[in-house]
Amino acid sequence: MVELLLLLVGGGAVRRKWWLVGLLGLLWMAVGIFFVVTALSDDLRFSPIYFAIPLLIDAAFSAVSSLSAPSGRRFLRLAKAAVLIVIVLLILEASWHSGVIVGFLVGTLLIVDAIWRASSAYVVRFRNWRFSIVKAALEFLIGAWSFVPWPTHWQGEVGVDVGTLMIVSAYGMCGLALRIRRLPPDTSVAMILARGRERDLKPGSPRRLLPVRSAEGPDEGEVIVHVWTPTGGMVPLHRGVQRYVAARDEKGIVSTGHAALEAPPDIYISHYPAVEIDRKPSQFARVLRATPDNDVEGLFKPSYAEESAEWCPSTVQVRLPALNLRALHAFWEAYRTDTTYNLTDRNCSSAVASALDAAIEGRFAGAARSPAFLLRLVCAPELWIAGMLRRRAAWMAWTPGLVLDYAKAISALLAHLEPRAGNGRHGVPVPPAAACIPSGD
Numbered sequence: 001m002v003e004l005l006l007l008l009v010g011g012g013a014v015r016r017k018w019w020l021v022g023l024l025g026l027l028w029m030a031v032g033i034f035f036v037v038t039a040l041s042d043d044l045r046f047s048p049i050y051f052a053i054p055l056l057i058d059a060a061f062s063a064v065s066s067l068s069a070p071s072g073r074r075f076l077r078l079a080k081a082a083v084l085i086v087i088v089l090l091i092l093e094a095s096w097h098s099g100v101i102v103g104f105l106v107g108t109l110l111i112v113d114a115i116w117r118a119s120s121a122y123v124v125r126f127r128n129w130r131f132s133i134v135k136a137a138l139e140f141l142i143g144a145w146s147f148v149p150w151p152t153h154w155q156g157e158v159g160v161d162v163g164t165l166m167i168v169s170a171y172g173m174c175g176l177a178l179r180i181r182r183l184p185p186d187t188s189v190a191m192i193l194a195r196g197r198e199r200d201l202k203p204g205s206p207r208r209l210l211p212v213r214s215a216e217g218p219d220e221g222e223v224i225v226h227v228w229t230p231t232g233g234m235v236p237l238h239r240g241v242q243r244y245v246a247a248r249d250e251k252g253i254v255s256t257g258h259a260a261l262e263a264p265p266d267i268y269i270s271h272y273p274a275v276e277i278d279r280k281p282s283q284f285a286r287v288l289r290a291t292p293d294n295d296v297e298g299l300f301k302p303s304y305a306e307e308s309a310e311w312c313p314s315t316v317q318v319r320l321p322a323l324n325l326r327a328l329h330a331f332w333e334a335y336r337t338d339t340t341y342n343l344t345d346r347n348c349s350s351a352v353a354s355a356l357d358a359a360i361e362g363r364f365a366g367a368a369r370s371p372a373f374l375l376r377l378v379c380a381p382e383l384w385i386a387g388m389l390r391r392r393a394a395w396m397a398w399t400p401g402l403v404l405d406y407a408k409a410i411s412a413l414l415a416h417l418e419p420r421a422g423n424g425r426h427g428v429p430v431p432p433a434a435a436c437i438p439s440g441d
Contacts, residue, residue, distance in 0.1 A: 001387030002169075004390060005383065008362070010189070010364075011361060011362065012362065015183055018177050018180040018183075019177070021173060022177030025171075028169065032162075039159025040151060040160070042155070045156050049092060051158055052087075055088050055091075056084070059085050060081070063078065065077055076382065076412075099154035099155060099156075099157035100154050102161060104147060107147045111144065114136040117133075118132070121136065123288055124290050125291055189361060219325065221322070221323065222319055222321045223359060224304075224317055225320070227259050227317075227403060228258040229404070258400055259403045260304065260352065261351075261352045267329060268302065270348060272298060273341045274297040274299045290397070298340060300336060318407040320356075320411045323359040323360060323363075327359055327361065328355055330358070335351065349400050352398075353393065353398045364377065376417065382416060383413055385409045386410055389405055
């Protein structure tokens with residue numbers, strides 16, 4: 001979430017205030033250490049009510065804001081309020097087993113998260129994947145500690161868990177501040193937030209390019225994200241593998257779907273392998289690795305009209321109004337100079353996600369000077385959802401399903417914070433041809 005927040009604030013402001021990000025990280029870490037230390041002492045331990053008050057305030061804020069929100073965003077705010085209230089009830093439970101419940105809940109979440117992160121890193125083998133496994137191992141140990149009554153016999157479990165989570169998140173903020181400090185002047189903030197190989201960090205690469213305004217073309221305009229889902233229709237959320245990873249057709253061929261981005265009249269980003277990749281189940285694990293030996297020659301489709309004519313209409317279209325077309329054009333001019341395609345590291349979905357990042361970077365640079373606006377932004381559930389989707393993509397890869405939900409979350413966030421963006425359509429299903437099941441990008 002913090003990464004997306006910095007992206008929306010923009011590279012210029014973030015580079016000037018890198019020390020502020022680091023200072024906030026240090027203060028957050030100090031508070032976390034304070035909570036852990038006091039939780040370990042019977043004399044200094046805080047009452048759980050002090051941890052419940054801010055959560056209860058946030059829940060009330062979400063519930064009230066849902067009253068004036070459209071139906072789609074109303075559900076998100078009510079769901080967030082419900083989750084926070086459940087956590088508050090667990091914290092305020094007066095009996096001895098409240099600490100046990102909180103400890104097991106936090107421990108389970110951390111262990112599941114660690115196993116997923118380590119598995120994804122081992123399968124995909126992106127740059128620094130070994131370090132990611134080390135971090136996952138540390139997260140696993142922290143989660144396992146939550147299942148152990150030592151040293152407070154569950155009495156200080158709430159303070160220990162809250163403090164530990166704050167320390168872990170603060171460590172990430174401090175590391176991000178140092179990366180921002182070393183960011184060259186011509187570099188986009190989006191570059192340091194995306195996983196990339198060494199070649200992507202060299203001068204002139206699209207991930208290093210700062211999306212500045214060009215001399216020609218309109219400043220703002222509508223951007224359309226097209227998604228062809230793996231099964232040729234909308235996949236329910238509970239079918240997570242088919243929605244976010246891949247599906248298998250009647251011939252046993254693995255399909256990942258496809259994603260493209262259109263900004264009329266002259267931008268269409270649709271990255272595709274020049275030669276179809278072998279997607280048989282026996283070979284799919286090998287091609288998932290984000291290593292140079294899996295790089296293949298790619299191509300760019302000329303337009304949505306031509307692509308849909310030779311294939312089929314996109315399953316879903318997400319329209320995002322009033323994005324920075326000049327920044328998007330600058331990104332596209334740089335990205336298209338390299339056609340290299342990699343199924344998990346440089347594919348159609350990562351191209352669309354990076355293009356969206358370029359178009360929204362600095363979107364709230366002016367408004368972010370207001371503390372009240374920043375509070376609204378931080379409390380928006382769409383920001384948290386989009387941040388979680390970015391985190392999931394950082395573990396493994398951007399997929400059409402992730403791009404679809406990421407674009408919908410960004411569209412809803414803009415509509416919530418900017419009235420002029422309120423007419424965006426956050427996910428319009430488009431009936432595809434009856435026999436059209438995408439083979440994948």
